[in-house]
Amino acid sequence: MSGASPDSAAGGRARSAPLMGRDTEPTLFELSAPGRTSWQLRTTGVPEWAADELVPAGHRRQEPVALAEVSERDLVGHFTRLSHRQFSVDLGAYPLGSCTMKYNPKVCDTVAGLPGLAGVHPAAPVSTIQGWLALVVELEEVLCAVTGMAAATFQPAAGAAGELTGLLLMRAYHDSRGESRRRVLIPDSAHGTNPASVTLGGYEVTTIPSDERGCVDMEALRGALDTDVAGIMLTNPNTLGLFEEDIEAIADAVHQVGGLLYYDGANLNAILGVVRPGDMGFDVVHLNLHKTFATPHGGGGPGAGPVAVSERLVEFLPGPRPARLASRHEPEGPAAAEGAASEAAAPVDRYGWVVPARSIGRVHSWHGNALVLARALAYIRVHGGDGLRRVAERAVLNANWLRVRLSGTYDVPFDRPCMHEVVLAASSLKRQTGLRALDVAKRLLEEGFHAPTVYFPLVVDEALMVEPTETESPQTLLALAEALERIAAEAAEEDGLAVAHAAPRTTPVGRVDEARAARTLVPTFDSRK
Amino acid sequence: MSGASPDSAAGGRARSAPLMGRDTEPTLFELSAPGRTSWQLRTTGVPEWAADELVPAGHRRQEPVALAEVSERDLVGHFTRLSHRQFSVDLGAYPLGSCTMKYNPKVCDTVAGLPGLAGVHPAAPVSTIQGWLALVVELEEVLCAVTGMAAATFQPAAGAAGELTGLLLMRAYHDSRGESRRRVLIPDSAHGTNPASVTLGGYEVTTIPSDERGCVDMEALRGALDTDVAGIMLTNPNTLGLFEEDIEAIADAVHQVGGLLYYDGANLNAILGVVRPGDMGFDVVHLNLHKTFATPHGGGGPGAGPVAVSERLVEFLPGPRPARLASRHEPEGPAAAEGAASEAAAPVDRYGWVVPARSIGRVHSWHGNALVLARALAYIRVHGGDGLRRVAERAVLNANWLRVRLSGTYDVPFDRPCMHEVVLAASSLKRQTGLRALDVAKRLLEEGFHAPTVYFPLVVDEALMVEPTETESPQTLLALAEALERIAAEAAEEDGLAVAHAAPRTTPVGRVDEARAARTLVPTFDSRK
């Protein structure tokens, strides 16, 4: 670097314009200068053998892996600036239907950071992990209370993993009865993971249409049922935000032909403490802890998708599972009392691992997303049974308030009381003004809100799926409603559509060219032209 | 709240537009709704007596203090959005002269958060605070090594507090010799805290002009010196970023008349490991740990301003002071060995408190900004003696690179090698184009950099005081230089001045009306009209 053309030497330009969202942040690779470092490692005193004394030539890397080379200062600047180009729940309302973007209490971050939880190796001996085992067992108990099921596995890392696990449990169950069934029923409003999981579970999907109420068409269901049906996957309330009122009849019909009922728990938030999947007749339930129990989504994950099952499926659960051991540590009577005294000296393992008798086997490298479980337990304990019920009430109240308030402005394809989310539609607006659901979404970004889920569920034209969650205040709902009303009103004005098409103009970048991304695929910095 | 005018009930509108810096964030009071809460306190089981059973009527508050009432979710949204309206070192370069806005290593945050440091009550008994006492003593030793002084007090909470403490030490010293001196000399380029502290120390300020080199005018100095002079306050390098080359002569002259030399350590960063204040002849030194030793400034504080002194001033230091005790815990010889064994059982206090013989007394509620001291020690240990020297070299290198690079574009009032900062000036630019230092500063904000210090030091017309610090890379310097060049070039263009006057346009707010703030004073939300 010289004064005149100091750029000639390699090395990135760390300049960027924070607080001015519309300035692009260079990649870390562009900030890199050869030989620059941030890392610092502890002094070990281990002899400093060279690589060729340690690795046979044929296995040795010749050139180091080329990563970015930046100072700690530039590392911090880069990722802090990137964080300023990212919307999040902590910045504003995130009414993304089906995703339950509620506020995530900070106490859960503290819990997940406790060294006694975060610092535990997953293969440590049982005597050194009693706290973790107790934690998982406690969570299992409360989730069984919430769902009305008998036991749960915590290995699945997300909802979809739970689905596949549940399908394999269904398969194991049918296998154990010498039955081989080939089909799984899924409503047409179902989330994409359901059919995808069915395929991976080795089943074929039979789609059941929704009726005009937005619920499972009972006639179609009955028509599809026979002994080739392994079961049905449902979420209730369904993805239209509506409670499947015929659930008892559905359960009876499916059980009648020997099928099982799978509950996709992504929408459990709506019915916490009101009604339990087990009482509705479900046999297998997965929970999205990252939705219902407020694990932050982390920009796409991690979550946790535990699967709870009814008594008859317990023996098939993945293993090993944490379990409270028979109370050999609580001896009774005078003779035993002596033993107790000596036992008191040596630590007693009250919890251990068990493998269910006919386990389908392992579905995770270790025990699932454990730190997510700790977060969920903290969340649940703060709320308690009474608080979880309140969560459902307020979530449903918020969604219905929006539904009624906005029903004059947007279509409400299924205009009856909804549960925790409401599916609106821009179909009339589109017809009248040309404004599409996507435009509404992009305009809403300008107003400081995240957009609702758009074009899902697939069965609704120009769908706008709004899930306010219970942690948004009435005032925030009002602001959201007003913004949505303003957007609709603008569209009718002259130039209104042009304004909408230009949106969003105040975000870090404007409308992004998705087609180009797919066409001139640039999946890494190295594939840039 | 109703659907139609739901705003009628009290309660704030939590809507806001994050990622769109230019949207105003309501105050917490505007987000407040009566009865809303975030707080959660532990269950104690203490009897729940009512206030009137606990506080006599005449002392009892009748109405609770009206604070904001918000949900935890809105609390998080509010302060997270506010954080997005704030520039910081972590977001970009902050070349604020005299402030040493270097990168603050994250490890220091971890240190300051250690429960064994952060959780310690300041009045805990000595046997329970051995770690803290050892920490302060260790820091004292390294700072004495860095400054060439004999001992230090850590009570002063910031530089200005250190100045006043130092002046009181000077006063105590002169008093102890039966001398009463009334004047303290200060160069005209000095930081405002110096004269303010002199007044609070009960002295009168005699201002010494700078000469054409930007240094103390030796003739004026000699003319001002007599036995009424208690001492002189200097920072070296001075606030013009220049090393006072005559420092030996200055020291001699001041000492000659019985005066003391006070070193304002705000600029110590430039000379770490190169030259020590003690070796230059200074008797009292304050350090700005928050500048030199990378304590983050916290938006205006906290810092720490320890004062180190030469041998003859030690007995006057504020007390109590942490000290390593005589080694009564390390007995020698066979007789003592027995004692040692029994002592090993009981914990031995190796550190304690001592009060200097003729202490001026306490200058802080407790022991100073202790957690800031822990940060500084961590910073210093990572660098070590070699690293601190490197800090100075790179800081001076960066400043000089900018000086040379920009000398064609801006005035360099004292065009000779500078130390860690360079004072530029926009006086020619102003003459030629009308562009003032303030305009340059505001335009630079648009470019993603914090502005330099402007209009200080007072002795330079249209001053732009640039301190890049050692943690900015050559690439960042280049980008900064280019931005400053672009700004100067633009000013010469048609409309250039208008553009500059309109700046900053991309920041969370545009140019702020400071006059109005002073005129229609609104110091709290309640004084709004």
Add this chain to the structure above:
Amino acid sequence: MADYLPHTEDEVRTMLGFLGLESAEELFAAVPVALRLAGGLAMATGEPEPDVLAHLGELADANRAHQLVCFAGAGAYDHEVPPVVRALASRSEFVTAYTPYQPEVAQGVLQAVFEFQTMTARLAGLPVANASLYDGASALVEAVNLGTAAAGRQTVWVSSGIHPHWRQCLATFARGSGHRVVEVPLDNGTTRWPKDTAPGDVAASPGAIVVGYPNYLGCLEDLDAVRRLADAHGAVMVVAADPVAAGILRSPGGAGADVVVGEGQPFGTALGFGGPYLGLFCCTMAQLRRLPGRLVGETVDVEGRRAYVTTLRAREQDIRRERATSNVCTNQTLMAVTAAVQLGWLGTSGLAEVALRCARGTRYLREAVLAIDGVEPLTGDTPVVRELALRTPLPAATVIDRMAAEGYLAGVALDALTGPAGDGSVSAEDAVHGLLVAVTERRTRAELDGYAAALDKAVRS
């Protein structure tokens, strides 16, 4: 070589070349050679971060105080600080910003401080609050500076119920300011103000009168009497208020205080071995132009949007220099932001609840410990709300050491604050035997019962 400097050796060489230099040493040509350090600094070379963290961790582990159940107070309290407050206050935008000299890019800190000013002003019952001072003691010193300047008189009457350390600071700084500080003694825990308004032993009339509410022994002082006294002398009335107790006690501003100061540590700041803490400072509009330190005000930007800026800057040292109202520059802004977050979290009902719970716990403990043989109240029946001074049969320091072995930080020995001779607040005998006990909302009944049992054991054995 472990540090945070970006420059590669190549870059250093190129940059030196651009300056026409050959070595880094030449950068320091202006430094007389004779003064330069020959062999480098006499200290260890740099260590990698993990080693340093391990060292600091060892020092932290060498402390034990944080593991004890905390009953120590005396201005530094173990209040609940929830994860949410820590998370927000530690956001790096707040932590790594400087003084908001460029308001256009500092609205985050400025607005947070504006909210802090509003909240503390409401707490004090006064219209103005500043943006923070170093700590309670420095806030008091500034209040006295303001008061004497306003009244144009150098004498200050200070209740001996003011925290001894604060009074010691006043004495130290009076060496510079020349103030004549008269400490007025206590009687059974409250100030024995001179009966007639110009007491015989005080030559000059006071420019400021200072009282604590509650005072450092936890006792409630008669603010109306102080107001009358101040009126009689034309003095500025300064109340050093506990900001948590303020949640349940009458407003000092409402009682006529001209200036209210306090220690803001209880609002979200760690005990931290005594710092950084937060000096609270509130005053009347009449005193506004004498306000020490920074003040944030609301205004608008060029487009008329609401904005915040530091204002009345002409009072400050960087402009007024030797005639500034104070020398404070770097202050405790981050703690002010933290307090704004904590007070936002507490809200109206939370602050009242914390104050109430402190009072309940104090009463519960008082009853329990006074049942112990030989343990007596040091301040008689004077009502206390947040802190409690006891007289113990053994020296309090001994009691504290014994109770530390039982897992309790039993309180603060009065002689650790006043010195063994006591002062206007307590006699020498009481200083040595006096134990100041604080009960916060975090203390459970089990802890209070355990404390009483441990105290019983400690004073008997």
Add this chain to the structure above:
Amino acid sequence: MADYLPHTEDEVRTMLGFLGLESAEELFAAVPVALRLAGGLAMATGEPEPDVLAHLGELADANRAHQLVCFAGAGAYDHEVPPVVRALASRSEFVTAYTPYQPEVAQGVLQAVFEFQTMTARLAGLPVANASLYDGASALVEAVNLGTAAAGRQTVWVSSGIHPHWRQCLATFARGSGHRVVEVPLDNGTTRWPKDTAPGDVAASPGAIVVGYPNYLGCLEDLDAVRRLADAHGAVMVVAADPVAAGILRSPGGAGADVVVGEGQPFGTALGFGGPYLGLFCCTMAQLRRLPGRLVGETVDVEGRRAYVTTLRAREQDIRRERATSNVCTNQTLMAVTAAVQLGWLGTSGLAEVALRCARGTRYLREAVLAIDGVEPLTGDTPVVRELALRTPLPAATVIDRMAAEGYLAGVALDALTGPAGDGSVSAEDAVHGLLVAVTERRTRAELDGYAAALDKAVRS
């Protein structure tokens, strides 16, 4: 009542009124009365946060593993995670965002993932990486799904050097996919691939061949042989690579791998009792359209500014439904962001250094423990770089228990991974006596010496 819901009772009433309802119960009119929970949930009522934190703290304290010096690995490693990485990766914008469905407000996460993809692709020596999968095992399952689909064949040859848990997952999921998984045994630590390319005991030709590098016993496999085998069968070559060891070992992509998978936990993620971790997945351009899960690509916005977006969405479940390449939706993005930060911190030289230090520590420990009577290498002289399988005279579980008492987490007993019967990687005898020991860059010489001494004591007593 402690929770996070903003609504006041008044507001609830007003909102219900707006809906024409009188009680919250009426909100659930659609739920058949018979199904409704009568007495509320059978669980405790809510507790305030501090109580909950105390409870979780007790559970955490009931663990001991984190206090032991960690020599356990088996895919989960105790690497240095500096404060700077924790601070950046835990920024709430990253933590509380959702899947970047609206790219205009998700450039932060998208760009970080793009950088993650670039770094992991470079590490693997392949041009494409996805945005994360759940963990190493799920990445392997997806690789096998991809390989069998690409080759149109259901048989998979899997080296028994693949982590036993991962192989167990493969077996579980094969129940659904119908894959025929053939585990190829090890010999002295490396895979004994069939001599001829169509081994007698394997009926069908494999669609995918899977090998570890290093394998789970720390041994270096012959990648060239696997490539030849894959070519001979027209199979997809899948390498399960340790991403840290990759810093010192030849590039799997360079050696011909079509797919490289791995466990990304070593890049900044806590041990966390096994999760959340990070499934790494890289592949060739040829396999791009079969890539499971999310992929971020670079593009531009309407004004031509660089921007990022998730792309090739048509592969994913929400669009392709039952024909999707995978069912993954929620993944481990936050861990991918964390890995990007950690790899940014390590940089070119840091990753190489960590890998080198692991290898040095492994060698040092190997020499020390093999000097102990009765302790033998389980894999003969096969070179190891990061992990080390020992045969101990006592059952490894006993050794581990004894060493825990000395403060060491001695490693992982092989039978805890394979079951007591062993598997294709080790015999039953070796499974019970096999101890897998990992040495990371964090282990000091003193710890290694201490380990050897403790092991000596454990096997002798």
